[in-house]
Amino acid sequence: MLNHRLIDPPKEPEQFVASAVKFLRKYAQDKKVFCALSGGIDSSATYLLLKEANIDTLPVFIDHGLMRIIRGVEERKYIKKLFPDVKIIDIREDFLPKIYGEGDAERKRQLFKDAYSDVISRVIKEENCDLLADGTILPDIEESFGVKIRDLKETISLEEEQALMEQNKEGFVKSQHNLNIRYEVDATLQPVASLTKDEVREILKHFDMPSELVFRKAFPGPALAARIIGPVTAENLAFEKKVHDIVEKSVENHYEKRYGKFMIINKNREQEPFQAFAAISENILETKVTGLIDGKRSYEYPLLVKAKWDFNRLVETASDLKNYSRLLYELGRNQVGEFDVIIRSVNSIDARNASVTEFSLEFLTELSKELLKDNKTRCVYYDITSKPPATIEYV
Secondary structure, three states, rough: EEEEEEEEOOOOOHHHHHHHHHEEEEHHOOOOOEEEOOOOOHHHHHHHHHHHHOOEEEEEEEEOOOEEEOOOOOHHHOOOOOOOEEEEEOHHHHHHHHOOOOHHHHHHHHHHHHHHHHHHHHHHHHOOOOEEEEEOOOOOOOOOHOOOHHOOEOOOOOOHHHHHHHHOOOOOOOOOOOOOOHHHHOOEEEOOOOHHHHHHHHHHHHOOOOHHHHOOOOOOOOOOHHOOOOOOOOOHHHHHHHHHHHHHHHHHHHHHHHHHHEEEEOOOOEEEEEEEEEEEEEHHOOEEEEEEEEOOEEEOOOOEEEEOOHHHHHHHHOOOOOOOOOOEEEEEEEEOOOEEEEEEEEEEEEOOEEEEEOOOOOHHHHHHHHHHHOEEEEEEEEOOOEEOEEEOOOO
């Protein structure tokens, strides 16, 4: 199986689209393409480029049950509204029992990888698809392969990819659910492989997509499993969906009130916030979570700080952590409760590095009070750690 990636196109949106259309027609003209459409900005841009190139495309959304709720609306309803022709495949009944009870970070990623590949393989066969297109972007490739995209060729075999990954193990950060998989197709297509998130957003603006999509927060491949620290259960999944929606909605409302939009480009050219979400744990202070040491993924305990709120000083302290993965600031607690909630909000250009979003203590305290209204919430923290030394996600 071959993988075709658009490696070095011009980045100006109109020129990029023209280049991507030429690329897609080169490899997909008169062929049927399966497009994995998650509803995120990367896969949405991929699908729009395929449509622009007039390629026969089957867009598919796989609902495994761990997608987020967006302002009270299930993800599948959200994507159906944006792209009415999407085919929704519900695998919750088969998938959820497999991931329930699993707490290992890489194993969670592997379960998603297996689930996606099984469904995609089945639909490709049923629908007689010749090619597979997905929204893999630049950071995905560089964190998974451990190399720069310029070290890849436009067309490369899966065997060559596997050899490259083996040679560059020291550069590996995390596996991706849509890389290094063999499908019964002639090849995969990755038209946005050279782009960062901010560049993808410019492509969506070019296609006049609604701001709710253009400024949509990045969402990990393993979905909410990446934000449930430890084993996934039916109970903590339901709780995570609820608190995640509260945090994301509250942050977006805060920015809309202040700037008239959900996200801004700050003085450091970062998207602010790049991601804003809630992670949960049964006891975060006694649980190892992901961090980055010398560019490699590590698992260490977080450190709780009890000090006067001084954002810059706290961030500086967190940047110099030793033997801990991240620094947490306590915002509030209930006398009883089942889960700790960690508010995470970061600014970034491309997810390879990220700074902590600066909120007032007043805003964070009000958000904490909202989360503590649920009697399942025990304690609420704000993660004050940049990437590195922390990762953005917790799995």
